[in-house]
Amino acid sequence: LTAASGGGIVAYADSSRAEEAPEPPPRKKKVVVLGTGWAGTSFLKNLDSSRYEVKVISPRNYFAFTPLLPSVTCGTVEARSVVEPIRRMFEKKGKDVAYYEAECLKIDPTKKAVHCRSAVGTNLDGNGDFMLDYDYLVVALGAAVNTFNTPGVMEHCHFLKEVEDAQKIRKSVIDCFERASIPNISEEEKRKILHFVIIGGGPTGVEFAAELHDFLVEDLVKLYPAIEQFVKITIIQSGEHILNTFDQRIAVFAESKFQRDGIELSTGFRVIKVSDDSITVKCKSSGVETLVPYGMAIWSAGIGTRPVITDFMNQGKRRALATNEWLRVPECDSVYAIGDCSSISQRKIMEDISTIFKVADKDNSGTLTLKEINDVLEDICIRYPQVELYMKSMHMVDIADLIKGGLGDSHKESMVVNIEEFKKAMCHVDSQVKTVPATAQVAAQQGYYLADCFNKKDHCTEHPEGPLRLTGSGEGHHNFRPFRYKHLGQFAPLGGEQAAAELPGDWVSMGHSTQWLWYSVYASKQVSWRTRVLVVSDWTRRFIFGRDSSR
Ligand code: FAD
Ligand code: MG
Ligand code: MG
Ligand code: MG
Ligand code: MG
Incomplete structure (x- = not known):
């Protein structure tokens, strides 16, 4: 950790300056994206594709709006209303992106290449297999079903x-x-x-x-x-x-x-x-x-985990591919993983506690004052969100409560802690590390976040002032805040025109009006006006004529 960023532990790119990046590099870097589900399409939609040579692999040439799949099972909504062709998505946004309808069979991080097989059948040469090399790989393959090996x-x-x-x-x-x-x-x-x-x-x-x-x-x-x-x-x-x-x-x-x-x-x-x-x-x-x-x-x-992912990770018995908080797979250079196929390993604060103490102790006195702690607090909370979650769960008002619980306001100002007291105060914080759920909401936010990082990458490489590394685990070339999931609530449609919803701020809503909220949210979340019109007209048709019961 150095003092180069003015004492901050995490600094991040100034987006307004990112626009005026100088001469484009001679060769565009190759980005290969695996998967066109929630994570993959969200990444592609937000990526500035003029900066990269982008190739997309997926055996399905459409994006599927999965939250409406249960409605398709009974004909409340037609199958074609919940899918959007991938090529149409790119064409509409004027994106220069190559799409191949193929399945990725193997990821080879040493050669920086992926092995693929055409999903539309073999070509005249006798096989539809091909290889693509990449500078950056974005793995957004989603999850497989998991039967837990239950027979039958x-x-x-x-x-x-x-x-x-x-x-x-x-x-x-x-x-x-x-x-x-x-x-x-x-x-x-x-x-x-x-x-x-x-x-x-x-x-x-x-x-x-x-x-x-x-x-x-x-x-x-x-x-x-x-x-x-x-x-x-x-x-x-x-x-x-x-x-x-x-x-x-x-x-x-x-x-x-x-x-x-x-x-x-x-x-x-x-x-x-x-x-x-x-x-x-x-x-x-x-x-x-x-x-x-x-x-x-x-x-x-x-x-469960898809075979190609299982094959790729030789990192113990994880359900999903582990990434750091910047969504990069730590062991391999230039491989990122987003959505259901991945899981973020949140860095524990106790692993870095001595370094944090040293950084905060600017005057090298061996003790921290409240001011010294407050100066680095924001950076700590960005790097270790569990600190805020812990304080919230314990109903603590400020950091002084965490460091020295029960101090009166007048004593807080003059509080001093040594390293042992600091460690003791922080030792339960890591219990609040949360894993993000496997949902479309998470996948879409991760795709959006990663594209943002890619769009600003050049700028960050030229101005690598942050984040200052705590332990060498941070992304030196990525002066970005780590990914942080923002939960916007979730719905549970319960039939009979009733639904339940959990909304931000601990607000729970249930019944018929919630079903109308569901209709409007799901209509607005449609990826295109075409699917929006189709879905809404399917709903209307069902209200008037009932569902179609032919096979
Ligand atoms: P996916 O969307 O599954 O995309 C994976 C992509 O990878 C697909 O395009 C697939 O074709 C492609 N692929 C697969 N194998 C290969 C291969 N070998 N090579 C190349 N490409 C490959 N979440 C919510 O937040 N709210 C909801 O209401 C909700 N409802 C759901 C209802 C149902 C019925 C289901 C199944 C899921 C629901 N989810 C919901 C969860 C949500 O769909 C997933 O979390 C989300 O799809 C994850 O996005 P992803 O991009 O990681 O994976
Ligand atoms: Mg995807
Ligand atoms: Mg999907
Ligand atoms: Mg995930
Ligand atoms: Mg000091």
């Missing part, structure tokens, strides 16, 4: 991850109704065929259950009145409550709404095996195993 899940369950999955589910639901309508089928068999089981009580499973319930009571029972009584929806959840990432009030509201709707909640059960006509569940408290006959099962119980 891959073979017998539906998943809800891709647009095709949603379309398959829709077809399969109708199939079940047609199958149960065939003459000479026993009641028991009908009950089995019309038992829809959702494994996993997270937001996706819950929203799907709500959609399916609406589809049944609003549309299908009118079309299949003879078999209405045999229909059943069950959610199997291993935890004690559904929606456990939401505020408790929302979980309670959702559970009681589902109870009224007749959706069965089997909480505290784990699925241990799935066969073609039954699911074996184990009660977590009693250990008793039961067979549950079913017609259709949807697995929505967790996300």
